[in-house]
Amino acid sequence: MQISNKYSHSEITLHTSKKDCWLVIHGKVYDVTTFLEDHPGGEDVLLHASASGDATQSFEDVGHSSAATSLMEGYLIGVVEGYNGGSGGAPKAREGGAMRARAMQERGPPSSNFLDYILPLFILAVAFGAWYYLTHYAHDKATY
Numbered sequence: 156m157q158i159s160n161k162y163s164h165s166e167i168t169l170h171t172s173k174k175d176c177w178l179v180i181h182g183k184v185y186d187v188t189t190f191l192e193d194h195p196g197g198e199d200v201l202l203h204a205s206a207s208g209d210a211t212q213s214f215e216d217v218g219h220s221s222a223a224t225s226l227m228e229g230y231l232i233g234v235v236e237g238y239n240g241g242s243g244g245a246p247k248a249r250e251g252g253a254m255r256a257r258a259m260q261e262r263g264p265p266s267s268n269f270l271d272y273i274l275p276l277f278i279l280a281v282a283f284g285a286w287y288y289l290t291h292y293a294h295d296k297a298t299y
């Protein structure tokens with residue numbers, strides 16, 4: 156990787172095609188041309204992010220795994236000229252991945268929680284029914 160290379164914004168905007176695609180993430184420039192077809196999220200999102208000028212927000216929004224952030228280091232070609240916001244290193248991957256957290260929210264609580272709640276109620280209802288039946292039965296026997 157040639158991290159010492161500095162690229163101007165006008166230079167970066169020249170590389171937004173399928174045959175030559177660069178991404179800017181956290182002030183670093185990545186040449187993802189050879190990665191387009193292999194990207195699990197598809198090549199269209201990368202091309203779109205490339206054309207937008209700065210892919211940082213879209214990259215972060217997806218909540219890429221730490222595997223993804225270490226993979227991207229292999230595509231690093233330099234930094235954006237004049238960028239001084241980065242403290243170096245790959246951007247932090249959110250623990251566990253935001254995608255998974257989102258999936259958990261959409262799915263709701265696991266179904267076992269529902270059973271945990273309904274089962275004691277069911278047992279209580281059966282016990283009450285048995286008690287009610289037995290007390291009335293015993294009463295009937297005593298009166299007749």
Ligand code: HEM
Pocket residue numbers: 178185187194195196197200201204210213214217218219220221222223224226227230252254
């Ligand atoms: C060099 C840059 C990038 C690399 C190395 C990379 C790598 C990966 C990898 C390994 C995954 C699989 C899931 C994971 O491990 O997190 C993934 C998924 C994905 N990525 Fe990227 N990615 C990059 C940039 C981007 C950008 C800029 C976007 C912009 C929107 C993006 C959108 C997505 C989407 C939508 C998924 C699929 C999520 C899913 O369906 O679960 N990626 N990427």
